[in-house]
Every structure is written in structure tokens, then in C-alpha cells.
Amino acid sequence: MDVHCTTCGEPWDIYHLRHDAIFETDLSHAEAKAWTELSPKIKLLDRYRGKFREIGYEFGNSILNVIRCPACPKDAQPDPDKAALKATIVEILGDDEDGIAATMEDHGL
DSSP states (O other): OEEEOTTTOOEEEHHIIIIIGGGGSSSOHHHHHHHTTSOTTGGGSHHHHHHHHHTTOEESSSTTOEEEOTTSOTTOOOOHHHHHHHHHHHHHHTTOHHHHHHHHHHTTO
């Protein structure tokens, strides 16, 4: 199942975002592995957001709400309508990552 970047439309596999992308950061293997077990809200603490930003990712309020990704052109801006829709989906579904992923995939987001 894929979700798409709000800025460039690149599809991202949800398994990769939830379990693999963290290993692309400079965190130790042990810390990255521990991150995969954290609750969805803790996964997006400022420290982790910074690590993801260093490798080109920016997320909304869920790891599945990709605002910017490594494939984005430097000057590209997120689509405001998609950003608002995705933020609403995350707000309504909260920590239900499977529901978020399914809803976003159903709507090509």
C-alpha cells in the first residue's frame, strides 16, 4: 500500500515509512530498531523529525503524511488542498495508521 508525497506526488510504501526509512538516518542501528516499536506520536518527536529532515523527509502529524520527500525538487511547494485533506484524515483517524494508509490510498493521497 502506498501514500504519496504532498509536494511531488512520489508514492511511498507504508512499510518502508514505518519500518525502513529510519535506518537511512544517522541513528545507530539499535536506536533505529527501537524507533520502529514506538507509538506513532513519539515517532515524530522533534529529534526524529530533524533526523528525517536531514535525509529529505518532512511529515505532517503522522509518519504516513509525507509533506516532502527525498524526490522533491528543492523549490517545490506542497499542494495546499492535498495538505489540508491529508491533515484532516490524520486528525480524524488519530493513531490508526492502517486506517490512515487505506483512506489515503483510496483517494490517491
